[in-house]
Amino acid sequence: MNPLAYGLLFVVVAPIFGGLLAGVDRIVSARMQGRIGPPLLQPFYDVGKLFQKEARQVNPVVEPLLLGHVGFMAAAGALALGGTDLIFIAFVFALAALCLVLAAGSVNSPYSFAGAERELVVLLASEPFFILMLAAICKVTSASTFAGVLASPVMVALELPGVLLAFLFVATIKLRKSPFDISTSHHPHQELVNGLTSDMSGRLLAYVEMAHWYESALLCAFVVLFFNWSVPLGLLAFAIAYGLEVLVDNSTSRAKWQLVLRSTWAVTLLFTGGNVLALFLLGR
Amino acid sequence: MSELIVFLIAFPVVVSGVLLVVTKGNIRNALVVGACVVVAAASLITVFTFGNGNALFFGLPGGVTPGHLVLVMDAAIAVFIVVVSLQNGRVVAPIMAAAQLGIALYLDLGGHLPDPDPSRLFWFDRLTMVMVLVIGIVGPLICIHALGYMRDYQRSNPMIRGRRTSFFFLLFLFLGAMFGLVVSNDLPMMSVFWEITTICSFLLIGYTRTEETIGYAFDALNMNLLGGLGFSVAMLLLSGQPDGMDLARLTAGPAGAALLPAIALLCLAGITKSAQMPFSSWLLGAMYAPSPTSALLHSSTMVKAGVFLLLRLSPAMAGSAVGMMVAFVGLLTFLFASMVAVTERNTKKVLAYSTIGSLGLIVGCAGIGTPELVWVGVMIVIFHAVAKALLFLVVGTLENRLYTKDMENFDTLLSRMPRVSALALTGIAGMFIAPFGIVVAKWTAIRAFLEVPGFEGATFLIIMAFGSSLTIFYWGKLLIKILSMRSIEPYERSVEDRVTRYEWFAEIVLAVGVVGIAAGLGWISDHVVGPYALAAFSATPRVFLNLSPAMIIVMLVAVLFLPALALWASRRSDYDLADFYTSGRTANAGHLMGAALGGTRTVTLRNYYLEGVIDGSLVFRSGTAVCGVILAGMVLVGLVVRA
Amino acid sequence: MPMSLFKRSPWILHYDGSSCNGCDIEVLACLTPLYDVERFGVVNTGNPKHADILLVTGSVNERNIEIIQNLYRQMPDPKVVVAVGACACSGGIFARAYNIQGGIDQVVPVDVYVPGCAARPESIIDGVVSGIAALEQKRKRSA
Ligand code: SF4
Helix, strand or coil, X not given: CCHHHHHHHHHHHHHHHHHHHHHHHHHHHXXXXXXXXXXXXXXXXXXXXXXXXXXXXXXXXHHHHHHHHHHHHHHHHHHHHCCCCHHHHHHHHHHHHHHHHXXXXXXXXXXXXXXXXXXXXXXXHHHHHHHHHHHHHHHHHCCCCHHHHHHCCCCHHHHCHHHHHHHXXXXXXXXXXXXXXXXXXXXXXXXXXXXXXXXXXXXXHHHHHHHHHHHHHHHHHHHHHHCCCCHHHHHHHHHHHHHHHHHHHHHCCCXXXXXXXXXXXXXXXHHHHHHHHHHHHCCC | CHHHHHHHHHHHHHHXXXXXHCCCHHHHHHHHHHHXXXXXXXXXXXXXXXXXXXXXXXXXXXXXXXXXXXXXXXXHHHHHXXXXXXXXXXXXXXXXXXXXXXHHHHHHHXXXXXXXXXXXXXXXXXXXXXHHHHHHHHHHHHHHHHHHHHHHHHHHCCCCCCCHHHHHHHHXXXXXHHHXXXXXXXXXXXXXXXXXXXXXXXXXXXXXXXXXXXXXXXXXXXXXXHHHHHHHHHHHHHCXXXXXXXXXXXXXXXXXXXXHHHHHHHHHHHHHHCCCCCCCHHHHHHHHCCHHHHHXXXXXXXXXXXXXXXXXXXXXXXXXXXXXXXXXXXXXXXXXXXXXXXXXXEHHHXXXXXXXXXXXXXXXXXXXXXXXXXXXXXXXXXXXXXXXXXXHHHHHHHHHHHCCCEHHHHCCHHHHCHHXXXXXXXXXXXXXXXXXXXXXXXXXXXXXXXXXXXXXXXXXXXXXXXXXXXXXXXXXXXXXXXXXXXXXXXXXXXXXXXXXXXXXXXXXXXXXXXXXXXXXXXXHHHHHHHHHHHHHHCCCCCCXXXXXXXXXXXXXXXXXXXXXXXXXXCCCCXXXXXXXXXXXXXXXXXXXXXXXXXXXXXXXXXXXXXXXXXCHHHHHHHHHHHHHHHHHHHHHHHHHHHC | CCCCCHHHCCEEEEEECECCCHHHHHHHHHHCCCCCHHHHCCEECCCHHHCCEEEEECEEEXXXXXXXXXXXXXXXXXXXXXXXXXXXXXXXXXXXXCCEEECHHHCCCCCEEECCCCCCHHHHHHHHHHHHXXXXXXXXXXX
């Protein structure tokens, strides 16, 4: 199959994957709290319903920006699987996140604005990691594309254990899981209300949800890159990692943005930076 | 060719002389516009007659050499500096100027200067072409913008005595000197043009002649003179070498141990001029000059002279310790300047830090010196010149209409000045919106860093990862402010109508330029920058930028997205600007919110400046210290080795 | 018209007026493992922009009229209001107090009245189910 087809496949399959993942997430969370939880397909019901509701436009730039958010997120995944240079993906990924920040920030609401600023902090905290991670993967495999990394005989996870550890940490941020859910939250009645999404209604909120599905699928694809010798192993690793994230989500409370920024930079610098430095010094 | 070059240098100088005696506003406007058209046309003609793109060397018409003219100019500059400094009670600048003059006297009268080859005074290749286009197209646009800007500037700052005559005199004199600088192949000649740009910058920074700005002007003068002194000492060291004054021969390949100390000193000159740490503070002081000055001298052209010299020297320092140290200075400056920018509220200062950072990237690339990285450096020169000039001009326009440079006051700009917002958004998109423009350059740079072995490669990579994330943060904040909307009063709507047609013209042309460069990225890479990088290193042909159609689509969408969105949104009316969530309290569009005991409070939404996590002044001071140590090490070790 | 998904995903905004907090405890009880309304896709959103059902406990007083009206106005259509408990329905035992205006229907249209002091979780859930039916009708009417 040619890479372009993989890219198109991502656009279609990723939301299904991401939506199901969100469904499993909610069930597992409920079980951890001693509840039964919603049906597996609940995220799809929610998004479907949101499309049936009225969308209140608070600022006309919001809807196009959110479409940009979904679009660039899908494009990031599609380009990655479609054989584009992986480092390029890091920038498209950041652009997608920026669209969400702008959509929320351009609303005059204090909650939405605070969410946007914090999301910007989150972006600042996590972006160096993603650039370094993709660069390091390209470095060890001497490949530049997704297929190239999968075809490489080098076992990435064994070369980049520090980066993998840091990934677990940073993924918490990108999946918007507690304690790093500083920019938005599904749990109500907190200082943030819903942060970023406070003023998004109807399909506007649905776009955010869908972009998040794409994002989870892309993160899953990144995990697979680490286990490039066996895709099923990569998926399994993602499942385990996600389970851990849910556990942490249910057992911690939200951190301050200062802590998020400092700790993420520290982890990125120590584990990822250290690992990269070792690679370069050993001449890999 | 040689006539054209002489025209390019001489014409702006002549115009500047005429402008000095013209005091009537209307005549001056007509003269400036006419001269700008001629300069732009002449630079285009020069580029088109350039031929197949291989390097050309030529002299003055009739084979004359400048002879002692260089010395006369040096002396004039030195006398000027000494007089002006002593009038203001400064002593550092005269000492350096005198030292420079001493070296020039020794070299020229002592007969230590080899006679320049009359057929190799000028050097024109693709890099020169890029610089000529930047100076000859962006420069005149900024001059035209200044016609509108300065009128309002005088109006809103009545206490500043009108000195527009000398202002335009300096702008044109500067353009002539810049043309001279980028086409010179003979080092003594180049150093004269170099010093003239320093003086223009000095006088323009001190334009308002307040205590404060005079201080900043002298800071800039001192630092640039230090660089100029480095240039002079480098010539002193090179005077014994065969072809020592021939820049093209000097930089044809890796420099030997004998030449490296001189190269290091030339790098020092380039680093001061491009405001790298530890010399960044002069560029921040320069932000007190009127905005067209910032656009022309301190972002799109003069500071580019510094990186231009470093890019020229790149093949000579590639792989040497000097190159590595230059690379560290550049990349650390990029990192530290981006960090400080995050904590800054003054939009002009944010632009200044961003300029220092972008120049730092170029310096870093030049220092490492591979064809890929020189490609990256030249690409950034192009993007940055156009996009940053646009941004400075837009900030100038805003400053004259809104009486503020504070980022927080650009709130709801989209409702108040939709068309200006669209222009600002184009500039910002050109600067950083992934994956266009500088981001393409960053992407290629990261790829190239992967090939740099050892500690350096890993460090460069880490610096790049953090530095580019920081740029997202400060641009993001500015974008949020611009994109917010509210219902506005009719008088606010009329503010935009007062923007002059000079300003509209310059800004719109630059905005179109930004989009044009985005569309022509592949062509520019294949026909201009790529061949230059290969020729500079005599490297084997390769493709520098391999864009798939999908990537080009994503890039064009990305660059047009925000400006188009802004224009579209400002025409919409079917939304409810008051209807944002404030816990059920009534909040109106003017940001008043019901509060306790029946009162109202104003809602203010203020950006994050990362207080408590990043201390701007501490970062700036540590950056200055670290880069200062590296630079001092580089120069001193070079001199000791040489001795 | 595609199948309505409102009955699979009713999102609730809970507003506490002048209640004694008795009904609020019962509302929260619905979320606990014993009743676990999330089984039916119910989410307590805490944000009018996301909500389909405005669930009000307690009565209306001078100070919260504005709030209830704003919250109701900010909910995107279709939307319903469920008044939970005697206070929300009519003012309850506080009805004669100097600052009380009466039930929620004094300020916004109420679709479902859930009686009780306090209303039991079962009847609250029943009220929400009735609310969903009303939601469905409104959607059909506007479609
Ligand atoms: S109805 Fe009864 S339990 Fe409910 S809020 Fe009123 S007084 Fe309290």
